[in-house]
Amino acid sequence: MNAPSLVDLSAIGRGFADLALDSQSVFRLVLSAISRPGQIQQAATDIESPAGLHPASAAVLLALLDQDTRLWLSPAFSGGLAASYLRFHTGCVITENPIAADFVLAQPGELPRLSELSQGSEEYPERSATVVLQIDALTNEGGWRLSGPGIDGQAVLNVSGMGALFLDDWRESQQLFPRGVDLIFTSADRLAAMPRTTRAEA
């Protein structure tokens, strides 16, 4: 195991003001987002997320991570303050190996192939990775058409920076159901989810 690195605390921002209530309300938001894929939720928090980490990404990870979860950071995040910030506030374990991670924080272009992430097992499909994908803009106008459980008819989600190649990867990963990864898109203070049951077309 790596020796814990010494971190200058004065560079680390505040986490949730009220640890219990704030993390519960963010958990509720994530739950709503996953139950209604494509619907955008607003995370109203006053956390001081480090540069490069959007408030919504920070909020979701602060609420979900603890000392028993392993987090993989894509190169954009692993070098910066985000890693120290998340480790200080949650005690999570940062892993170098994407396949070992319970949570993945990435930006478009740095997300590994979904087959390189933990997909869970047939017996325990919930042990798969949850990916927090931080993007520049997240809107409900003109983008992927989503359908599936939790969606009345069709939903539209515009995820900036994600190419068509990703959708091929997504469909391939869905062949493994009930195994597969779940996605949470975050941008500024907005978040939306695409669980493994959601079908997406460009």
Next chain:
Amino acid sequence: MFQSVDNARFSERQHWMKLIARAPEHMLEAALALIPAQSHVWLRRPESGLFMVQGRVGGTGNRFNAGEMTVTRCALRLSCGTAGVAYIQGRSHRRAEMAALADALMQAGQYRPLIETALLEPVSGYLEEQNRTRARKAQSTRVDFFTVARESGDPEGAEGGA
């Protein structure tokens, strides 16, 4: 995880943090009362938990778990940007907060001489006195064990002595 820390860069701060962590509440109150109230934000609110204390008999051999102790920790940041951290024994959130504040003020510079004279020196005197008292009490109950060797070749004498 067990680590020894030999890094000279951190030893000075470790030294004052150790004194501050052991300072009784009334000494912290008295010292911080000399300084204008500092506003701070919590990086980590005071939280109490258990630490497993490990020991080694005589400093050698394998570690064993000596027992758990209650520890309260917190981290805060002053308005000037300096961060202070405290880990104290016990469950007093107030004492943890004051200890973290004192740690931050020691780094901030301006109030450092004041904290040194009003807090660190009295605390170090208090701790030395506490150590001496404890050593004296222990010393007064000391028992020296010695064994009288049994004379050989004199069974009756040995019986009589028993």
